[in-house]
Amino acid sequence: MMKKMLLAAAVVAMASSAIAAGDPIADRKDIFKGWGDATKPNAGALKGEAPFDLAKAQAALKAYSDGVKKLPALFPDTSKTGGKTEALPSIWENKAKFEGIFAKLDKDATAALAAIKDEASFKAEFPKVLGNCKACHDDFREKK
Amino acid sequence: MIEDKNGQKVLAWDFPTRAFKWTLVLLVVSAWASNKFGASMPGWHKWTGYAILVLVVFRILWGFVGGSTARFVNFAAGPGAALSYGLALLQGRSPKYLGHNPLGGAMVLALIVMLGAQAVLGLYAGDEDRLIIDGPLARTVGDSAVAFAARWHHRVFDLLKILIALHILANLYYAFVKREPLIKGMATGYKPAATYVDQAQAQAGSPMAALACLIAALVIVFGGVLALGGRF
Numbered sequence: 001m002m003k004k005m006l007l008a009a010a011v012v013a014m015a016s017s018a019i020a021a022g023d024p025i026a027d028r029k030d031i032f033k034g035w036g037d038a039t040k041p042n043a044g045a046l047k048g049e050a051p052f053d054l055a056k057a058q059a060a061l062k063a064y065s066d067g068v069k070k071l072p073a074l075f076p077d078t079s080k081t082g083g084k085t086e087a088l089p090s091i092w093e094n095k096a097k098f099e100g101i102f103a104k105l106d107k108d109a110t111a112a113l114a115a116i117k118d119e120a121s122f123k124a125e126f127p128k129v130l131g132n133c134k135a136c137h138d139d140f141r142e143k144k
Numbered sequence: 145m146i147e148d149k150n151g152q153k154v155l156a157w158d159f160p161t162r163a164f165k166w167t168l169v170l171l172v173v174s175a176w177a178s179n180k181f182g183a184s185m186p187g188w189h190k191w192t193g194y195a196i197l198v199l200v201v202f203r204i205l206w207g208f209v210g211g212s213t214a215r216f217v218n219f220a221a222g223p224g225a226a227l228s229y230g231l232a233l234l235q236g237r238s239p240k241y242l243g244h245n246p247l248g249g250a251m252v253l254a255l256i257v258m259l260g261a262q263a264v265l266g267l268y269a270g271d272e273d274r275l276i277i278d279g280p281l282a283r284t285v286g287d288s289a290v291a292f293a294a295r296w297h298h299r300v301f302d303l304l305k306i307l308i309a310l311h312i313l314a315n316l317y318y319a320f321v322k323r324e325p326l327i328k329g330m331a332t333g334y335k336p337a338a339t340y341v342d343q344a345q346a347q348a349g350s351p352m353a354a355l356a357c358l359i360a361a362l363v364i365v366f367g368g369v370l371a372l373g374g375r376f
Binding site for chain 1 (some may be wrong): 283375
């Protein structure tokens with residue numbers, strides 16, 4: 001009896017979390033869009049086209065770490081197509097590699113957050129974090 | 145074997161031509177490696193690209209004023225000549241060339257043109273959000289132009305891989321099947337004295353001319369990018 005109730009509770013919890021998650025394609029696109037917006041001033045600073053702003057660098061790094069924890073759950077098997085997704089089928093064929101990049105991004109962003117104190121450390125550390133963007137886009141994002 | 149039976153050898157490639165050639169090989173490897181392994185170092189790929197463009201411009205200038213075997217007039221052959229040489233090669237009765245044979249010359253021109261195109265495309269290319277890597281001239285054009293350049297930067301690389309594979313295979317064929325030391329010749333500059341149909345021996349280009357071509361190439365590439373509104 002106890003077991004059945006627990007099971008029922010688990011089913012309800014899973015169902016409600018699925019509802020709360022809503023549309024995984026829209027949700028993950030929101031995260032990526034947020035990352036892009038947060039990255040923009042920092043990419044400009046790296047190129048010397050915008051002033052270095054420590055707060056903006058830290059905000060971007062926190063956005064990466066926060067978002068990347070949610071992302072692995074936002075690529076269920078049911079979300080391979082639709083919603084103008086740019087996700088390539090290779091994601092579901094190489095799930096371990098795909099999620100490995102997320103784990104590395106989380107680690108690198110956390111490390112960079114601790115290491116970046118000024119413009120010099122920003123220029124040394126921030127590109128290491130962005131390298132994960134390229135690694136993932138190369139293999140898993142549709143090319144236009 | 146560089147020397148013939150009598151130990152006679154003749155100059156085939158002067159130093160600037162060889163230095164160009166092998167530096168370009170290293171830079172092409174660097175361009176590939178920096179894309180593959182340098183995701184966190186966009187500068188590595190970009191500066192490799194600038195260096196390749198400088199070398200390509202140098203080689204074009206050197207093709208007019210350089211050593212005799214490096215000059216375009218001495219090896220640029222039409223498709224007819226390339227075809228008849230190719231047929232003779234298949235029949236095992238191809239004449240020997242000190243410099244580039246008509247097919248090899250066509251490959252050299254194709255490689256120079258495509259590497260130049262690839263480098264120029266790279267100046268305008270970028271990732272679609274322009275956040276990870278973009279060329280110094282991407283900022284001077286719109287998003288669709290950057291996307292176009294990026295797409296062709298990928299396609300031309302695919303083409304270059306085919307050209308480079310053919311180029312290497314052809315040279316291995318000459319070295320190991322036909323026993324003509326083309327690779328060694330390009331390394332040392334000398335080939336065995338023999339009856340060559342193009343030139344008996346090469347006239348080396350002037351080192352001062354080579355330096356002038358290199359300086360001119362640097363000015364054209366870096367001055368050109370700056371003049372077009374680019375930033376490094």
